[in-house]
Amino acid sequence: LIEAFKLMIYTRTTDQKAVSFQRQGRMYTYPLNFGQEAAQVGSAFAMDKEIDWLVPAFRELGTWLYKGATLQDIFKYYCGYEEASTFPKAKNYLPSAVPVASQITHAAGVGYALKYQKLPGAVFAYVGDGGTSEGDFHEGMNFMGVWKAPVVVICQNNQYAISVPRSRQTASKNLAIKALAYGMNGIQVDGNDFLAVYQAAASARQLAIEGRGPSFIEAVTYRRGAHTTSDDPSRYRTSEEEERWAQKDPIKRLRNYLLAKGLWNTADEALLIETYEQEIDAAFAEIEHLPYPLENVFKYHYQEMPEHLLRQKVEYEKYLNWKEKELQK
Ligand SMILES: Cc1ncc(C[n+]2csc(CCOP(=O)(O)OP(=O)(O)O)c2C)c(N)n1
DSSP, X not given: OHHHHHHHHHHHHHHHHHHHHHHTTSSSOOBOOTTOHHHHHHHHTTSOTTTSEEEOOSXXXXXXXXXXXXXXXXXXXXXXXXXXGGOTTSSSBOOOOOSTTHHHHHHHHHHHHHHHTTOOOOEEEEEETGGGGSHHHHHHHHHHHHTTOOEEEEEEEOSEETTEEHHHHOOSSOSTTHHHHTTOEEEEEETTOHHHHXXXXXXXXXXXXXXXXXXXXXXXXXXXXXXXXXXXXXXTSOHHHHHHHHTTOHHHHHHHHHHHTTOOOHHHHHHXXXXXXXXXXXXXXXXXXXXXXXXXXXXXXXXXXXXXXXXHHHHHXXXXXXXXXXXXX
């Protein structure tokens, strides 16, 4: 429990730091994880780091860290180094998937391959509530159901797909019920309760490795921050709603539980966060000045660079000069 709680705090500290790096113009974009730490770390803790496969979407920072992605690679990715999203230091780990729900078909394939080759372990795949409305989601779910692939699909229902609320996303009564149609095990859990998520994910993994088929877990949570650093949630939701969910914050809840058990000391928490912040700053400093590879985007799409790309390249070079000057200040 302490390890999990620490990872939740580490995840939140990294998240906050990443947002400030982006705001300072030192990182390009970033999807926020604030408020979803129990859904991520709770499910990750059910995973066998060595033999299980992680098939991520793009908003599972706590899971990524658990599975062995380094801060350096995570930061590199959000600084534009696409290759870093393969997380070369981690084992059995697919690259993050921004095309929404495309990863569910990959997860079905990896699960099927494990079964076909009689390899041990399970696949942990992540998707958002919005992702459940995509074609790839249905194809992947259908395939893993038919083939009883050892897959655990964790859906972080954070209530929004950018600005589209869950209520306008699907007429389905809930998301977990979707599993039924594919002959999969389906369960809805309080995604802000670390223990509930862990229990659901551990049971689902057990079913998977015993050959009893894939599972779909709807972890009901809330994205307390913006969709990404380019989003302004005040345009589509109320502060009353945000306040309601703040009361159910997953870190607050696990902290209260640990305090009640006499397992945690709040005085140590501030110190811990300070140590984490130093570690995170040091990791960012290691990668911040690497030569920026975005020019690949310009170079490799066409044999001869078309006019509009040339214009963008000039703008980009201006930006680089600006950034260089800012860094020297
Ligand atoms: C196929 C596809 N369509 C649209 C987008 C743009 N887009 C990025 S994230 C997102 C919303 C995803 O919502 P959800 O699945 O609920 O995950 P969340 O972002 O809330 O974690 C959209 C529409 C995309 N990346 N891929």
